[in-house]
Amino acid sequence: MIFAIAISIFCTLGSPDETMQVAIQPLGAVxxxxxxxxxxxxxxxxxxxxxxxxxxxxxxxxxxxxxNRYRAEKLLTFLGETPGSYAKVLGITARDISxxxxxxxxxxxxxxxxxxxxxxxxxxxxxxxxxxxxxxQRLTEVANHELGHTFGLDHCSTSRCVxxxxxxxxxxxxxxxxxxxxxxxxxL
Numbered sequence: 001m002i003f004a005i006a007i008s009i010f011c012t013l014g015s016p017d018e019t020m021q022v023a024i025q026p027l028g029a030v031x032x033x034x035x036x037x038x039x040x041x042x043x044x045x046x047x048x049x050x051x052x053x054x055x056x057x058x059x060x061x062x063x064x065x066x067x068n069r070y071r072a073e074k075l076l077t078f079l080g081e082t083p084g085s086y087a088k089v090l091g092i093t094a095r096d097i098s099x100x101x102x103x104x105x106x107x108x109x110x111x112x113x114x115x116x117x118x119x120x121x122x123x124x125x126x127x128x129x130x131x132x133x134x135x136x137q138r139l140t141e142v143a144n145h146e147l148g149h150t151f152g153l154d155h156c157s158t159s160r161c162v163x164x165x166x167x168x169x170x171x172x173x174x175x176x177x178x179x180x181x182x183x184x185x186x187x188l
Contacts, residue, residue, distance in 0.1 A: 113149030
């Protein structure tokens with residue numbers, strides 16, 4: 001099944017022989033173990049080639065001082081300017097991130113991805129609370145979810161699909177299978 005997903009993704013580039021290049025951009029200090037887990041999850045789920053870039057500092061213009069957070073949409077703009085020939089760039093940070101959502105001007109979140117687009121960002125900050133999954137398992141599922149948005153996948157109504165909307169709850173991440181459901185695979 002991963003092969004079928006990979007063919008679909010390769011076809012978006014115009015040639016099945018051309019492997020999609022995705023970069024993981026660590027933003028600030030991020031444990032190497034976490035980055036490796038995310039890379040493995042992306043390769044397993046999407047059948048893509050993943051490069052890990054050297055860490056860079058979080059951009060000052062994205063910092064939101066009143067809540068000591070970084071604005072996710074500004075991080076997406078920053079990631080979209082990553083040099084290289086990457087089709088997608090996934091930023092990972094351990095710092096808290098936020099966006100404006102549902103009338104909240106500073107909604108803390110797990111991740112945000114352009115839909116469709118070439119950039120997504122995720123944060124481990126809110127993923128370490130008690131639960132059945134480890135921080136790295138959760139981070140990997142959020143990475144798969146946000147990268148799915150860059151491929152044009154919307155939130156899914158199928159229970160336990162990795163594209164289900166977390167609605168601000170870690171419980172949704174914890175009950176996820178970590179995989180795309182059949183409907184989402186077909187959309188790729």
